[in-house]
Every structure is written in C-alpha cells, then in structure tokens.
Amino acid sequence: MLRNYLKVAFKVLRRRKFFTFISLFGITLTLAVLMVATAMLDNSFAAMQPESRFDRVLGVYVIGIYGPTGGTTSPPGYGFLEKYVRGLADAEATSFFTGAPPMVMYHDRQKIETHLRRTDGAYWQILDFKFLEGGPFTEADNQNANHVAVITDDMRERLYGRNVPALGKTFVIDGQRFRVVGVVPAVPITRRVGFSEIWAPLRTAKGSEYQKSMIGNFNAVVMARSKADFPALRREFAQRLTKFEFDDPSPESRVVAGLDTLFEAAARNIIGNQVDTDRPMMLRIVLLAVALLFITLPTVNLVSINLSRIMERASEIGVRKAFGASSRSLVGQFVMENVVLTVIGGAIAFAVATWVLSIISNAQFIPYAIFEVNARIFGYGMLLAAFFGIVSGVYPAWRMSRMHPVNALKGGAQ
Amino acid sequence: MIRLENVNKVYRTERVETLALENINLDIAPGEFVSIMGPSGCGKSTLLNLIGLLDAPSSGALALDGAKVATWRDKELARFRNEKLGFVFQSFHLVPDLKVIDNVEIPLLYRAKNGTPRRKAAQLALDRVGLASRVHHFPTQLSGGQQQRVAIARAIVGKPRILLADEPTGNLDSAMGDEIMDILHDLNKKDGTTIVMVTHDDRFARRTDRIVRLFDGRQVA
Numbered sequence: 001m002l003r004n005y006l007k008v009a010f011k012v013l014r015r016r017k018f019f020t021f022i023s024l025f026g027i028t029l030t031l032a033v034l035m036v037a038t039a040m041l042d043n044s045f046a047a048m049q050p051e052s053r054f055d056r057v058l059g060v061y062v063i064g065i066y067g068p069t070g071g072t073t074s075p076p077g078y079g080f081l082e083k084y085v086r087g088l089a090d091a092e093a094t095s096f097f098t099g100a101p102p103m104v105m106y107h108d109r110q111k112i113e114t115h116l117r118r119t120d121g122a123y124w125q126i127l128d129f130k131f132l133e134g135g136p137f138t139e140a141d142n143q144n145a146n147h148v149a150v151i152t153d154d155m156r157e158r159l160y161g162r163n164v165p166a167l168g169k170t171f172v173i174d175g176q177r178f179r180v181v182g183v184v185p186a187v188p189i190t191r192r193v194g195f196s197e198i199w200a201p202l203r204t205a206k207g208s209e210y211q212k213s214m215i216g217n218f219n220a221v222v223m224a225r226s227k228a229d230f231p232a233l234r235r236e237f238a239q240r241l242t243k244f245e246f247d248d249p250s251p252e253s254r255v256v257a258g259l260d261t262l263f264e265a266a267a268r269n270i271i272g273n274q275v276d277t278d279r280p281m282m283l284r285i286v287l288l289a290v291a292l293l294f295i296t297l298p299t300v301n302l303v304s305i306n307l308s309r310i311m312e313r314a315s316e317i318g319v320r321k322a323f324g325a326s327s328r329s330l331v332g333q334f335v336m337e338n339v340v341l342t343v344i345g346g347a348i349a350f351a352v353a354t355w356v357l358s359i360i361s362n363a364q365f366i367p368y369a370i371f372e373v374n375a376r377i378f379g380y381g382m383l384l385a386a387f388f389g390i391v392s393g394v395y396p397a398w399r400m401s402r403m404h405p406v407n408a409l410k411g412g413a414q
Numbered sequence: 415m416i417r418l419e420n421v422n423k424v425y426r427t428e429r430v431e432t433l434a435l436e437n438i439n440l441d442i443a444p445g446e447f448v449s450i451m452g453p454s455g456c457g458k459s460t461l462l463n464l465i466g467l468l469d470a471p472s473s474g475a476l477a478l479d480g481a482k483v484a485t486w487r488d489k490e491l492a493r494f495r496n497e498k499l500g501f502v503f504q505s506f507h508l509v510p511d512l513k514v515i516d517n518v519e520i521p522l523l524y525r526a527k528n529g530t531p532r533r534k535a536a537q538l539a540l541d542r543v544g545l546a547s548r549v550h551h552f553p554t555q556l557s558g559g560q561q562q563r564v565a566i567a568r569a570i571v572g573k574p575r576i577l578l579a580d581e582p583t584g585n586l587d588s589a590m591g592d593e594i595m596d597i598l599h600d601l602n603k604k605d606g607t608t609i610v611m612v613t614h615d616d617r618f619a620r621r622t623d624r625i626v627r628l629f630d631g632r633q634v635a
Contacts, residue, residue, distance in 0.1 A: 003529065004516065004519070004523055007512070007516065008509075008511060008512065011512070012511060015511055085518035150536075261616075315507050315509075315510050317510065318507065319507045319508075319520065320469070320497075320520065322466065322468060322495060322499075322501045323495065323496060323501070323520050323521040323524065323568070324492050324495045324496020324497070324521055324523075324524040324525075324572075325492060325524055326488055326489050326491065326492040327488050327492075328488075328489070328495075329492075329524060359538075382538070404469075405468040405469075406463050406468050406469050407505060409468075409503065
C-alpha cells in the first residue's frame with residue numbers, strides 16, 4: 001500500500017506543476033533558512049575541533065555578585081577561579097585563560113588587527129588543536145612567563161607571508177615580544193573557548209593585580225573524566241560558592257555562577273544570569289518558538305493549497321471510500337503525500353543550504369567559520385521536513401477523509 | 415441478500431426538507447440481477463447509495479448478507495464495502511493519474527494482500543473484461559467503453575458478492591452499452607454475483623431478472 005501511496009503522491013505532484021512549484025518554493029525557502037540557522041548553531045555548540053572534547057568539558061564564563069544595592073555580572077576574575085574552581089575533585093584537567101579581545105599590533109610597519117588570548121598550559125590538554133608547525137607552550141612556560149606564542153596559519157601568513165615557516169620567528173604585541181613555538185589552523189570566532197589568533201602564556205600578562213580579582217576577563221574550563229562526573233563537579237562548585245567571601249556581606253548578598261556547557265553558557269548570556277529557572281530549557285523553547293513562528297506561514301500556505309485540492313480530488317476520495325478505504329487510511333494516504341512533498345522540499349533545501357553556507361563561509365562574514373551541513377544537520381532537516389509535512393497535511397487530510405462518499409463522487413463527476 | 419424494510423431517506427437543509435425515498439421495502443435474493451428504473455430525481459441513485467452503504471437511511475432497516483448495518487461505524491462499513499460490494503459508476507470514476515492496472519488494484523489495497531497476488535488478481539480481472547492488453551495505459555488513453563470495462567474489472571477484482579451499477583451504460587453508445595451488459599450478465603450467470611443496476615434504458619432493464627420502478631421516491635413496481 002505504501003508503494004501505491006508513493007506512486008500516487010508523485011503523480012499528483014507532477015499533475016499540478018504550478019501548485020507543486022509554489023508549495024516546494026515555500027517549503028524549500030523555510031527549511032533552507034532553518035538549516036542554515038541550525039548549521040550555524042551547530043558550528044557554535046557541537047563538539048568539534050579544537051573543542052572536540054567538549055562533551056566532557058564544563059566552563060565558568062560568567063559570574064554575578066549581587067547585593068542590596070545592585071550587583072555586577074561579568075566574566076570571572078583570576079582570583080575567583082583560583083579560589084573556587086581550582087582543584088575540583090572530579091576534574092581531570094582545569095584551565096584558566098583570558099578572553100580573546102581584539103588587539104592592534106604593528107609588524108614590518110603594517111598595522112594588523114588581531115586577537116590575543118593568554119592561557120595556561122592545561123589549555124592545550126583540554127583543547128585538541130592540530131599543530132601545523134611546532135607545538136603548544138607548556139605549563140612550565142606559563143609559570144616562567146616565557147614569551148612564547150602559538151599563532152594561527154592565517155596570522156602566520158599576515159606576519160611572515162604565505163607558506164613561510166614561523167617557528168622561532170618573533171613578533172611584538174601589547175609591547176611584548178613573543179617567539180612563535182606553534183602554528184595551528186585558524187579557529188572560527190564562534191568557538192567560545194578555542195578562538196583566537198595568538199595565544200600566549202597567562203603569566204606574561206602585565207602586572208599581578210589580576211591574580212586577586214573576583215571579576216575580570218577570565219574564563220575557566222574543567223574537563224571531567226566523563227560526562228557522568230558533571231553532577232558531582234557542579235555540586236562541589238556550588239558547595240564552594242556557599243562560602244563565597246563578599247566584600248560587604250548582607251542578607252541579600254549572593255553570588256551566581258555555574259559550571260556550564262557551551263549551550264548552557266549561551267543560555268545564561270541570553271536568558272540572564274539572575275534568572276533562576278532552567279535557562280537551557282528556556283533557550284530551547286525560545287529557539288523552538290522562533291522556528292515555529294517562521295514555519296507557520298508556509299504551513300498555512302500549504303494547508304490552504306491542500307484544502308483547495310480537496311474538490312479536485314473528490315472523485316478519487318469517493319472511489320477509495322466506495323472500495324473500502326476507511327477515513328483513517330485516507331488520512332494516512334494524504335499525510336503521506338504531504339510528507340513526500342515536504343521531504344522533497346527538505347532535500348532541495350539541503351542542497352540550497354549547502355550552497356548558501358559555502359557562500360557565507362567563502363565570504364568570511366564570520367571570521368574563520370567554515371559552515372558545513374553534516375549528517376546531523378541533514379538528519380535535523382529531514383526530521384523538520386517530516387514534521388512540517390505532517391503538521392501541514394493532517395488537517396487537510398482529515399477534512400478530505402470526512403467527505404461524504406456520495407458528495408465526493410458527485411463532486412468528481414465529469 | 416439485500417433487505418430494505420420501511421426505508422425512508424430525507425435530505426434536510428436549513429430551509430427545505432426533501433423526501434428522497436419513502437417507505438421502500440425491497441428483498442433481493444442472492445444471485446438476482448435487478449434493475450432500478452424511474453425518471454430523473456426519483457431516488458434511484460439514492461437507493462443504490464443506501465444499498466452500497468455510501469449513505470444511511472433516515473429511518474427503516476437495511477440488512478445486507480444477513481447483517482443489520484444500522485449500528486456500524488466507519489471502519490466496519492469500509493470493511494464490508496471492501497469485501498462484499500463492488501461499484502460501477504456512470505462516469506467511471508477512474509483515477510486519472512494511475513495506470514489501468516493500478517486503478518483495478520485499488521480495492522485490494524485495503525486488504526492484507528501483498529503486491530504480487532494483488533497484481534495477479536488485477537490482471538485476471540482485466541482479462542475477464544477483455545482488457546489484458548491495456549494494463550499499462552492511462553484511463554485517458556482509453557475509449558469510454560474501455561474505461562467502463564476497467565471500472566468493472568475494479569469492481570470485481572475483490573470478488574464481491576454484490577455488484578452495484580449506477581447507470582453503467584449511461585455514458586456509452588448502444589453497442590458499447592451492449593458489451594457492458596454482456597459482461598454484467600456473464601458475472602451474474604457464471605459467478606452468481608448479485609447485481610443491482612440503475613438504468614434509464616428499458617432495453618437493458620428487460621435483460622435483468624426483475625425491474626424495480628420508482629416514482630417520486632416511492633416504489634411503484
């Protein structure tokens with residue numbers, strides 16, 4: 001029966017070429033936009049190099065210190081991390097590092113805009129960079145404040161020219177001269193922890209005041225032995241925060257921070273650090289609501305087209321009913337036809353999304369981001385297409401199946 | 415085989431109430447070939463639709479093959495139509511997108527029968543109506559008479575005990591009409607299929623075992 005349904009579905013699509021085109025256009029456009037958005041989200045949150053171990057990594061990216069007269073929400077300071085994050089019992093490795101703010105440097109009288117991140121040695125254990133030249137600096141380099149650096153291949157080209165080896169060469173940034181010890185492929189700016197263009201040891205930072213501050217420009221990542229250790233890590237961190245030493249303690253004083261996955265961190269940023277509800281769930285709901293809102297228009301369009309086809313197919317409905325089709329089997333048939341239509345739309349959308357993403361990647365609208373549609377996105381896209389097909393097909397199918405057989409046969413009489 | 419007792423059918427709209435059938439009492443025995451005649455609008459097709467379970471009486475009792483159908487729900491009605499009834503319509507009602515063989519297979523799609531035996535049964539039905547060579551044609555590639563023969567093949571492919579034909583010759587010239595009547599007679603005589611046929615044509619009606627005449631919704635003979 002399924003084969004017959006599919007056969008009819010394809011024939012119906014071929015028969016009404018204009019309607020098929022309009023339907024497919026709406027479906028393709030919608031799904032392509034959603035696939036592009038999904039690919040971008042996937043590029044930001046999915047575990048991929050150099051964050052491919054991030055399925056067992058949690059981070060502290062923001063803290064909030066609040067009191068009776070207000071408060072501060074900010075990236076944590078080194079002092080906070082040292083006191084409350086260092087040495088968590090279930091951590092396999094812990095790394096502290098700065099953000100990667102934009103910097104300006106001059107090299108051979110050329111102005112170069114770049115990003116510099118200062119990290120410890122553990123950073124290179126937690127992130128899995130593939131080195132094109134040399135290797136990472138070590139924790140000993142960090143402790144000794146050696147002026148060594150890892151740069152990206154793109155930075156290498158800007159500093160020394162195309163395909164010129166950089167190992168041992170030096171450059172000056174922020175008034176300090178660094179010697180290149182490693183070169184890695186460029187990392188998309190969407191990778192929160194992995195992105196930078198230059199990495200230098202943390203202790204090369206000027207001054208030592210930062211080592212005491214509770215808020216600042218630092219992040220921490222904690223790699224667990226497995227994801228199963230996340231709850232224990234979070235419990236211990238929360239326990240440590242109960243002993244947080246406020247500058248000016250009062251009953252209203254509280255500190256809000258968490259060990260977050262990348263998605264949870266994004267949710268904390270978007271939903272708000274002080275919101276006590278399940279932020280990741282709220283973000284998922286928001287994203288889903290946006291997607292549903294976006295999908296509503298083509299769905300209504302498809303429902304309307306399908307409804308207008310009822311009369312056109314009345315005779316067939318009458319015949320099928322007369323020969324034993326129950327309402328349920330007719331609903332099944334028409335929903336199947338709609339799913340076929342949307343899955344075709346999904347496949348075209350996949351091709352369109354691939355093309356659009358390649359344009360976005362090549363144009364480098366988002367620095368170093370290479371957006372690709374992988375099996376996961378294809379899977380999401382097809383699921384979305386099937387969902388879309390079912391949603392836009394069920395009501396018209398139900399209306400069709402409810403047609404009185406006599407009226408259906410009369411409506412179809414030529 | 416078919417029994418109607420005091421059957422009435424009323425169509426109601428917001429303003430008008432139309433009595434389409436009034437107090438119909440009819441018994442059709444197994445293997446009988448009955449024609450229903452009467453002027454346009456007298457309720458012939460309505461009566462056929464009631465017998466075919468495509469519509470329900472407003473009052474009265476209908477029994478088919480010994481079963482009272484009044485309480486049946488959609489699924490039971492669908493199953494009975496599928497297993498026991500076959501329909502032939504005046505305007506053929508073939509699905510234009512499907513090839514002849516696929517049209518004939520339609521009733522078998524709603525049975526637990528897989529592809530090969532289904533196809534074989536459809537081929538046999540088409541053989542029976544003399545259209546074995548047209549299986550891969552589309553309905554629009556056939557003449558009216560051929561289309562009606564396909565419709566008959568579709569009606570008999572599931573070996574129904576009752577065949578309901580609503581003016582099966584109405585859209586055909588007399589020669590083609592004769593051909594269709596020959597096929598119906600063959601089914602009635604050789605297979606014992608009970609046939610109820612609505613017709614305007616006296617010539618064809620006289621070839622059946624019995625004529626039921628309706629006038630203004632009432633049975634007059």
